[in-house]
Amino acid sequence: MKTRTTSLKRLAAGAGALSLAMVGLISTAATAAPGDDPVVGNIDSGATGSIMVHKHEEHSASEDGNPAGDPIGGVEFTVQEVLLGGSSVPLATAEGWDAIDGLSPGDVPGNGFTLDTGTTAVTDGDGEAPFTGLNVGFYLVTETASGPNLIATPAAPFFVAIPMPTDTGAWDYDVDAYPKNILGDFTPTKTAGDHSQEIREGATALWTIGVPVPAAEFDYESLTISDVIGAGMTFDSWVSVSIDNVALDPDTDYEVSADNSTVTLLGPGLDQLNAITDAQTSANVTAVIRTTIDDIGVLENTATVTLNGKPVDTPSVSTNWGALHLTKVDDGNNDVTLPGAVFELRAADSDGLCNNPGDLIEKSAPTADDGVANFEFFVGNNEDTTRKVCVVETVAPAGYVLPANAVFGPFTIDAASTAEGDVPAATWAADIENHKAEGPNLPLTGSTGTLLFTIVGIALIATGGTIAAVRHSRSKA
Template identity: 35%
Template sequence: MKSKKYSVWGVIVAAAVAAGAVVAAPAAPAMANNIDPAADSSLTIHKYAGPENPRGDGSEIADPSGLGTPLSGVEFTITPVSAQGGQPIDLTTQAGWDRAEDATPQNVRGGGYTLGTPVTAVTGADGTVVSDLPLGLYLVEETDPGDNNVVSEVDPFLVTLPMPNRGDWIYDVHVYPKNQLNASIPQKTVSAPAGFTIGSQVTWSIAAPIPQLNSGATYTQFQIVDPLDSRLTFNSATISTAGFAEGTDYTVATSGNTVTITFTATGRGKLVAGESVAASITTTVNSLGANGVVPNQATVVTNGSSVATNVATTNWGALQIVKHVQGDRTSRLADAEFAVFTDAAGENEVARGVTDDEGLANFSLWTGSNTEEPRSYWIRETRAPAGFVLDERLRQVSIAPSSAAEPVVREISNVQQNGPELPLTGAAGQLWLTVGGAALLVSAVGAAIVISRRRKQHA
């Protein structure tokens, strides 16, 4: 009779251990005392996160300090397995143990078994919860991880009250099921743009660590979800880690402006805990928006647990050149051309623009990644408006992230070109002729007076 009871318990322990619950089979050689049908019994669940420990024996562990981090707010559903084939599973009788012999966590929901009314139990701040229960066989399921970011849940397991243990019975049973939390910290970075003006491409890179699971658990879900800012236009996405091929190991889908990379069963089978997956998402920056700071944050989802990356930003600012006549800021000049450079030598040109009818040339320029510090550019006039002198000086400007409505403004004036000297005709020539004629007339009158006086003296 004794061997039959331990055979059943071997099935229960195997199921519990597979689920990550820390329990142990009793020592078979000892002879158990009779079960006390009037005894009170209870199940205490101690919930921890961390590496799995050697299984316990149903008794309380005196020093739990090495078990890991207690998890509060975890809900368990405890359901009595009351009958099999219409016959009660009464563990105060040998017939009850016989009927429980083939029970597993998977087949008690069906397979001819009858379940009683479940009760729920939620762990407290110390990760424990005590449930006073009648003697019997129970299915224990973790039904809600609470606020804990669990990546590997405990599988359902069976437990008996009482539990056989070295020739005796434990009526107050303690189990220590373990969870694995998603402690991964994915990272997001962004490249410098391919160009320095709006309309350039930037690549967002994501390093997604693969979290540890309980032994025997598998990756049932692995996704990278990236909701793009409205100022970004999606171009492409790829997994750059060697050995992963799009279509076979992962798929890329977009919904609205959200990009989702989903690993297939084949791809998930290649995931190795502790390693990392690298993803790249290429976008085009299409506008400055309200402040020129374009953020991006992705989320990595593993087996239902979500961990967000840091926020990376690509930053942009506005430059406006105002062209006017020197000495008259209200006289604006169209058709002046300017080049923008990233260096003080004026060798690396990144943009070129022409002033419009209002004398304005506008540029949207990259200012940096993950920083709102200003960036220096240099501007030079490359073509002056017709009739004005070209100003080829390099001028430095400092651009910080901003909207198009609040640009950095730089006023540059042009000197009007001098016209050629006119010939002595027209109004100017007549004036000099008049002056010259008057001078000749005065000279002639003077000479006549002198001649007249000399004649009188000789008369």
């Protein structure tokens, strides 16, 4: 009997080591916990055991046998007993160990082996999924659902024998397994639209959020995109949500939160996503949001994408807006402001000069009594915070003339500039002078000449009257 026991131990140790090598993951048949006395000797076929699956972000156990890394909750595992000829594998015999020697998870079912219906368990907050009350036998452990976790590659299926041999030659009926896991990752993007011909009055900005969703073994259970609008802007609308350029239907494929900050994929939208990723192909989810521009300056915005419970922020991007503040003044006295002037705001030419001003950005209404004309307009995105513009005066104030060259600038508008005195931040202020028209001094048109003409005129009128009176008297006589 002693010889049979020794032989059985060797077979068990060899087959156990082989089964662990086949799992393709970092897993150990741990010794019994301190204080527990493992059974030494023949396997007790009537005993029961357990499998504790540990799911953690790291791939291995620490030196003390405990799992390393943060635990992952919500992952589903299924344990099925491997049956030989419809019955449990007889691990209390050498024949039983010989039957499973060299067996891999892909061989089952087949070759006389079948699987029972099995049981499932979900890892808790400590990353543990317990399977208890297991009879002596050979078991297949499979990761069957990722839950609210971004798992790119699930743990490979692996075998566990109850009991498992230990390094001390004892039998361990309560097995701890640490399946290897590859967590997924993704990098969402955000871009701001080009609004180079837009003025701020009534302007809107478009923001595009891109989510590259990696291929996955399991279905994705959730995807949300949140965008809390930054200062200087207000929410306008979610323009569109699409998967691989195929537009999704609002309220059917996705819904928008009551505060308009978040888009959430609904069941039909997730089905469309999973139809792509289940085929081991990545997918691109794109959302476009529109905001109203309420201010000038560098207006920043960041979105957060949460995929299967993993939140990732997009890079912070900005849309930049600036202003040009013009005051029309008399060239002889700059304290005199002039109403009625009209300007065109144009882009600087390709050399950044105003020799040949470019596209029209905005045309002003006539300056008011304070002589002021304001332009607020798009400058650029992100690091592009400056823009050169030109001003063309098209109508001079009443009584004034346009200069020979009515083009002014270039003015460099910096959306990132700070306020100076009465000038708001992101604003360039400038005075534009006009010359008042004055006619030539014609001869005899001054005050002395006018008086002389008046006296002569009165004398002529009086003389004419006297002559007329004399002729009238003679005609009566």
